[in-house]
Amino acid sequence: MEAIYAHPKSLKPIQTKYCPGCGHGVIHRLIAEVIDELGVQEKSVLLNPVGCSIWADLYFDFDSVQVPHGRTPAGATGIKRMLPDHLVICYQGDGDLAAIGTGEAVHAANRGEKFTTIFVNNAIYGMTGGQMAPTTLVGQKATTAPFGRDPVDAGMGYPVKVLEMLATLEGTKYLARGAVNNVVNVRKTKQYIKKAFEAQLRGEGFTMVEILSQCPTNWGMDPVESNAWLESSMMPVFKLGVLKDELSVSANKEAGK
Numbered sequence: 001m002e003a004i005y006a007h008p009k010s011l012k013p014i015q016t017k018y019c020p021g022c023g024h025g026v027i028h029r030l031i032a033e034v035i036d037e038l039g040v041q042e043k044s045v046l047l048n049p050v051g052c053s054i055w056a057d058l059y060f061d062f063d064s065v066q067v068p069h070g071r072t073p074a075g076a077t078g079i080k081r082m083l084p085d086h087l088v089i090c091y092q093g094d095g096d097l098a099a100i101g102t103g104e105a106v107h108a109a110n111r112g113e114k115f116t117t118i119f120v121n122n123a124i125y126g127m128t129g130g131q132m133a134p135t136t137l138v139g140q141k142a143t144t145a146p147f148g149r150d151p152v153d154a155g156m157g158y159p160v161k162v163l164e165m166l167a168t169l170e171g172t173k174y175l176a177r178g179a180v181n182n183v184v185n186v187r188k189t190k191q192y193i194k195k196a197f198e199a200q201l202r203g204e205g206f207t208m209v210e211i212l213s214q215c216p217t218n219w220g221m222d223p224v225e226s227n228a229w230l231e232s233s234m235m236p237v238f239k240l241g242v243l244k245d246e247l248s249v250s251a252n253k254e255a256g257k
Contacts, residue, residue, distance in 0.1 A: 008032035010041045012061050021223025023213030024052060026180040027120060028059050030190045034197055035062070035087070044087045045079055047072045049101070051093040052126040070101030073108035076115040087197060088115040095125045098134035098160050105162070109206045112171030116196045117208040119162060122215035123234060130218035134160040137237055141220075159237055163210050167244045173205035175244040179212040179235065181227045192242070199247050212238055 007013055011032035018024045035044050041062050048056040050069035057064035067075040072090045080088040090097075097105050097119050105117070124142055125131040132142035132149055137159055139148040151158045163175045174196050178189030189211055196207035212234050214226040221229060 008036050010035040010044070010061050012059050014059065017055050017058070018052065019215075019217045021214055021216040021226055022052075022126075023122070023180040023211070023215075024056075024120065026186060027118065027189075027211055027213065028056065030180075030186070030193055031089070031091075031118065032060065034190065034194045037194070038087075038197060038201070040087045040197075040201070043083075043085060044089065045083070046089045046091055047075050047079070048091045049096045051096050051128070053091050053093050053096065053120065054127070056091050070096055070099070071104055072096065072101060073104040073113065073115075073117070076117075077108055077111075077113050080113060080115045084114070084203070087201060089197075090115060090117040092117060092119055093126065094119070094121045094123065094133045094135040094162075095128070095131075098162050102134075102160075106166070106169070109166045109208070110169045110171045112173070112205040114200055114203050114205060115207075116200045117206075118193070119208055119210040120213050121162075121210055121234075121238065122213045122218075123159070124215055124218045126215050126218055132156065135162075135238075137233060140233075142218075161238065163208065163243045166206075166208065169206075171206050172208070172244060173246045174199050174207040174242075175210075176208075176242045177210040177212070177238060177240050179230060179240060181212070181214065181230045185240070188240075195247075202248070204247055210238070212240075 044062040046064040049067050049072045076090045123135045130143045132145040149156045176192035179185040192209045216226040
């Protein structure tokens with residue numbers, strides 16, 4: 001029972017600042033659980049940029065670096081190259097990674113930088129006021145798209161599918177998309193995170209786990225409604241599962257494949 005219910009050592013036992021129903025807290029716990037299981041708390045470094053992720057260093061009990069908006073992969077590149085035996089984690093939202101930081105993410109992935117990105121996709125800008133993000137769905141309302149995202153007449157474009165784009169690059173080795181809206185998806189997402197971290201520690205190349213997450217406040221919903229909307233509206237656009245797995249044969253055999 002202790003192994004199932006104990007508080008992760010890599011996560012501080014403090015009250016959260018996140019909004020009720022937000023998925024960040026669940027994602028934090030998954031990361032902390034995997035770090036504990038791998039025994040790398042003393043060799044883990046988290047990079048958290050501007051956005052809701054800027055609070056992450058309050059909760060994780062290991063080293064962290066706050067970086068300028070969108071520049072997370074650049075910071076992670078430097079740290080990982082200086083400390084190749086450390087677990088280096090970019091913790092980024094969709095506004096940070098898929099908007100101002102797109103260039104950083106694409107080129108780090110193309111170079112095959114050996115860190116892991118946890119990409120939290122809630123389809124909207126959270127901390128800054130609910131503006132339309134690159135991942136905002138067609139028809140979804142935002143403070144900068146009050147009538148819904150219109151890709152044609154209003155020239156707002158379409159949701160950016162980051163993993164599908166990065167899958168075309170030779171430097172990417174493991175790309176998976178999970179969600180935290182129910183127990184089954186939470187467990188699968190943890191498996192994706194663990195596999196990505198293990199691959200990084202073996203030095204196999206760029207890894208990313210995208211996680212569909214709830215934002216009830218900026219979606220204008222209660223937490224229960226946001227869980228349902230994530231499944232009914234986001235998942236058909238951002239399909240769950242492993243999009244790319246080019247890890248070593250021995251690693252996949254160890255994972256039971």
